Amino acid sequence: MNRRDLLKASLLGVAAPAFGQAPPASSGLGCGDCFAKEIALAMPAAPRLKVTGVKTFGVTSDALPRDRPHVFVKIETDAGVVGWGEATLEGKAGAALQAVHDLSYAVIGQDPMHVEHHWQSMYIHAFYRSGPVLGSAISGIDQALWDIRGKVLGRPVYELLGGPIDERGVRGYYHLRPVLPANAPYREQVAAIRERAEKFGVTAFKTGIPGYYEWIDTHQRIKEAIDQLHVLREVMGDAIDIAVDFHAKTSPAVALQICREVESLNLMFVEEPCPPENVQAMKRISDRTTVPIATGERLITPYGCRELIEGKVVDILQVDVNHVGGVSALWKVAAMAESSGIVMAPHACEGPVGAVASTHVDAAMPNFLVQEICSGVEPDAKDALWQELLGYPAMRMVDGYYPLPTKPGLGIEVDERALARHPFGGTKPFVLLPVHEDGSIASP
Amino acid sequence: MKITRVTPRAVAEPGGLTYLVVRVDTDEGVSGYAETTAGPAPQVTVDQLKRELSTLVGANPFRAVQIDEALKSVQASLAARAAANVACLDILGKATRASVYEILGGPTRHKVRAMAVLGDASEDMLRASVLAAKQEGFRAFSVPLTMPSGKERGRRFYTGIRSTLDGLRGAAGEECDFVLDCAGRTSPGEALSIADRLAGFHLLWMDEPCGELSATAQASLAKGSAMPTGYGRGFTDVARFQDLLREDAVDVLRPALATHGLTAVRKAAAIAETYYVAVAPFHRGGPIGTAAGVHVCAALPNSFVQERPFSTNSANRQFRAAISGWDEKPSDGFFPLTGRPGLGLAVDEHVLDAHTVAR
Numbered sequence A: 001m002n003r004r005d006l007l008k009a010s011l012l013g014v015a016a017p018a019f020g021q022a023p024p025a026s027s028g029l030g031c032g033d034c035f036a037k038e039i040a041l042a043m044p045a046a047p048r049l050k051v052t053g054v055k056t057f058g059v060t061s062d063a064l065p066r067d068r069p070h071v072f073v074k075i076e077t078d079a080g081v082v083g084w085g086e087a088t089l090e091g092k093a094g095a096a097l098q099a100v101h102d103l104s105y106a107v108i109g110q111d112p113m114h115v116e117h118h119w120q121s122m123y124i125h126a127f128y129r130s131g132p133v134l135g136s137a138i139s140g141i142d143q144a145l146w147d148i149r150g151k152v153l154g155r156p157v158y159e160l161l162g163g164p165i166d167e168r169g170v171r172g173y174y175h176l177r178p179v180l181p182a183n184a185p186y187r188e189q190v191a192a193i194r195e196r197a198e199k200f201g202v203t204a205f206k207t208g209i210p211g212y213y214e215w216i217d218t219h220q221r222i223k224e225a226i227d228q229l230h231v232l233r234e235v236m237g238d239a240i241d242i243a244v245d246f247h248a249k250t251s252p253a254v255a256l257q258i259c260r261e262v263e264s265l266n267l268m269f270v271e272e273p274c275p276p277e278n279v280q281a282m283k284r285i286s287d288r289t290t291v292p293i294a295t296g297e298r299l300i301t302p303y304g305c306r307e308l309i310e311g312k313v314v315d316i317l318q319v320d321v322n323h324v325g326g327v328s329a330l331w332k333v334a335a336m337a338e339s340s341g342i343v344m345a346p347h348a349c350e351g352p353v354g355a356v357a358s359t360h361v362d363a364a365m366p367n368f369l370v371q372e373i374c375s376g377v378e379p380d381a382k383d384a385l386w387q388e389l390l391g392y393p394a395m396r397m398v399d400g401y402y403p404l405p406t407k408p409g410l411g412i413e414v415d416e417r418a419l420a421r422h423p424f425g426g427t428k429p430f431v432l433l434p435v436h437e438d439g440s441i442a443s444p
Numbered sequence B: 001m002k003i004t005r006v007t008p009r010a011v012a013e014p015g016g017l018t019y020l021v022v023r024v025d026t027d028e029g030v031s032g033y034a035e036t037t038a039g040p041a042p043q044v045t046v047d048q049l050k051r052e053l054s055t056l057v058g059a060n061p062f063r064a065v066q067i068d069e070a071l072k073s074v075q076a077s078l079a080a081r082a083a084a085n086v087a088c089l090d091i092l093g094k095a096t097r098a099s100v101y102e103i104l105g106g107p108t109r110h111k112v113r114a115m116a117v118l119g120d121a122s123e124d125m126l127r128a129s130v131l132a133a134k135q136e137g138f139r140a141f142s143v144p145l146t147m148p149s150g151k152e153r154g155r156r157f158y159t160g161i162r163s164t165l166d167g168l169r170g171a172a173g174e175e176c177d178f179v180l181d182c183a184g185r186t187s188p189g190e191a192l193s194i195a196d197r198l199a200g201f202h203l204l205w206m207d208e209p210c211g212e213l214s215a216t217a218q219a220s221l222a223k224g225s226a227m228p229t230g231y232g233r234g235f236t237d238v239a240r241f242q243d244l245l246r247e248d249a250v251d252v253l254r255p256a257l258a259t260h261g262l263t264a265v266r267k268a269a270a271i272a273e274t275y276y277v278a279v280a281p282f283h284r285g286g287p288i289g290t291a292a293g294v295h296v297c298a299a300l301p302n303s304f305v306q307e308r309p310f311s312t313n314s315a316n317r318q319f320r321a322a323i324s325g326w327d328e329k330p331s332d333g334f335f336p337l338t339g340r341p342g343l344g345l346a347v348d349e350h351v352l353d354a355h356t357v358a359r
Helices: A003-019 A093-106 A114-124 A130-152 A187-198 A221-238 A251-260 A278-288 A301-310 A326-338 A352-364 A381-390 A416-419 B040-054 B064-073 B078-096 B122-138 B153-174 B188-197 B219-224 B238-246 B256-273 B287-299 B312-323 B349-353
Strands: A051-059 A069-077 A081-085 A170-175 A204-208 A239-247 A270-271 A293-295 B003-013 B017-027 B031-037 B110-116 B138-144 B176-183 B204-208 B229-231 B308-311 B333-336 B356-358
Touching: A003 B229, A051 A093, A069 A093, A069 A130, A069 A352, A069 B219, A069 B229, A081 A130, A081 A352, A093 A114, A114 A130, A114 A326, A130 A326, A187 A221, A221 A239, A221 B238, A251 B229, A278 A293, A278 A301, A301 A326, A301 B238, A301 B333, A326 A352, A326 B031, A352 A381, A352 B256, B003 B219, B017 B040, B017 B078, B031 B078, B031 B256, B040 B064, B040 B078, B040 B356, B064 B078, B064 B256, B078 B256, B110 B122, B110 B287, B122 B138, B122 B153, B138 B153, B138 B219, B153 B176, B153 B188, B188 B204, B188 B219, B238 B256, B256 B287, B287 B308, B287 B312, B312 B349, B349 B356
Parallel strands: A170 A204, A204 A239, A239 A270, A270 A293, B110 B138, B110 B308, B138 B176, B176 B204, B204 B229
Antiparallel strands: A051 A069, A069 A081, B003 B017, B003 B356, B017 B031, B110 B333
16 A cells, blocks of 8 residues: 555545545545545534534724625534634625535534544635635634633633733723814824823823825925824934824835834834835835834735745734634734744734634734734724624723733623614625825825 | 532553553543653653643633643643643533534534554564454554664665565555554655555555655655555644644644644644644543544544554453443444443542552
8 A cells, every 4th residue: 555545445434434435435536536625524523512603794884994894604513612703804794604504514513522523624624725714714713712612622722722821911002092172283182192191090092194095105205204203202202102003005116215214213113114025025015124024914824924924024023813813813913923033013904803813812922012903092983883883892992901801702792683673785895995196096 | 519629640551561550530420531752761751741731720720721721831841731721621522412523513423533553573474464454444554664774775675565564455455554653764766766666456545654854855755656545643732733734745744642632633623624634643642632533533524543552462351441431342344333321431449559659
């Protein structure tokens, strides 16, 4: 028996107990002619419990950005234990909802405890690997499986990952959102935000840069961005960390000019100083400035992060638990980054289920820096919606930290009656669809 | 739950193999076990681990990462950190009535490929060991490379290796696979010549074909031949694996369980996964270490095989089964998964006591 036969025999051994009959042998003639396709789904060890259903919930509300109806995943089991996950995908809600159903074959009838096995099945058996739609669907299912795993074992997910490292919870940052009327001068807005930050113990914020940029841009636009950041540091003071999201609006040429002229501000990081597809372009920026460079919210699966880590292109990775592949993949990316001295600041600008899932993984990362949430220092309508859905003020910091849930699994309970009050209203495009003054497409 | 006591001890098998067994007790009556290397002076190692691990008393054993960070911050030895990691996972598994592989997200498979590590011996004795190991259920064997005593190599050295391996496969059968353990004793050039001579034999891989050289030197075999290579038994940091992967220098990561524990092996495996590279934890110790390796292999998507030392000495085998409550026997080449909580072992303190050489 050669090695191929050995492999075949091992697979046959898996198949027989699960399906009651030997699978058809491969002819070996056709491309992709492989009997392993269905066999690998079967794990014959006596399951603790079985997945009986995968349900999805789309949530549309005026309290949310129009491109971001929340996509929640509920996995049900024959033991009555249910798990919740999130597959929200900005601007592609309908596709994400459908993709979760497309992948449900991988877990229905299976033991939900085998989360790594199911992750591999969803990713590898999909044939066309990766991409944000598949990544988000895997993420939602993976989070729900981890929720079930924790509930069955009676422990919070972060404990199954060896955490928490910091008993206070997970350090976070808010976005710089106006707290005064919109027409208030910039300095006054920042001063008011700083006042509230000091009151609530918030230690970090993220802001953007004004307007939209062409690949080479004018003195006026570049100076406006630089001046605004200097004002921000001056008014915010030296004790609060400031991150700046370029949001991939800039080219390396433009981003570098801005980065070099804000180095003295000791920013926490500059995020997406250019679009993420070209790793060498990102490296060109990070090689030429002392500002820590962050990216990653659009990266899918650990494979999508490898080149950035291998080349030590960035200082901070910001993968998103709702896109990268859930709890399993976020943990792996953090492990990959740790060996290269890269720290983690996971992205979270979708719904509360994924955000809470992210904090569980954060809590077990030795190389954790800070967790994002797309909220302001003052709670708004979205925070009220999240409280309605989860029954508590989810992802609101206490003294600069998101408190960790203490109940098993993800430690949250989603109110399905509340979900029903905000039915899915269809897919909507990104909030902004900007163009330059000459009508050409600008990056939002 | 709180840790109340940590007890390291060195035990010696009847055949002489010595390793450290660490027991971690808690205030809720749950105990975890781990194993690590005894080093050249077991009493010194035991004393060091006693000192380093005494800081765990009062800690929550469910906080494995927090504990590791604390040990790292005081420059604790790798052996201490590895033992603490495995024992904490054993406790967490027992407390939640889950196997360690379940805690780690597995299983990804329902059995784990097994490999017998054979000791230095003549060709006849190697053949006898292979047949005995096959009889016990192994189908994969790590065979030590026998080096000439002097500097001379000559063609006979290379043809001899091929001849030995052909003989072993002829005796064991085509269904059996081999690793050639060079143990870092060959130069990159010699390794290339051996690889060339073994073309068509389909070794699983050449293990540690050269010693602690630069990543570039270690990559020379991978760049110069199609022979799969395994590295890492001596690495003390996961980052070294990342360096080798960046150099395209390795096909099988060989993190030592006694050095890294399970969480760090899992991290190395996560890095390797994106390079399509397999993991085969290095283990030359006792049955608690073997069990830990089987659990992590059962949880990884890219594990290939778990090795354990094989001895034809029946007293050794009986001792290992007695201390762990597990016979370490594979079935048709694979360790079965027991599904028992924690590491799934029933450690016999009385047998350990009788074979303790340092405490």
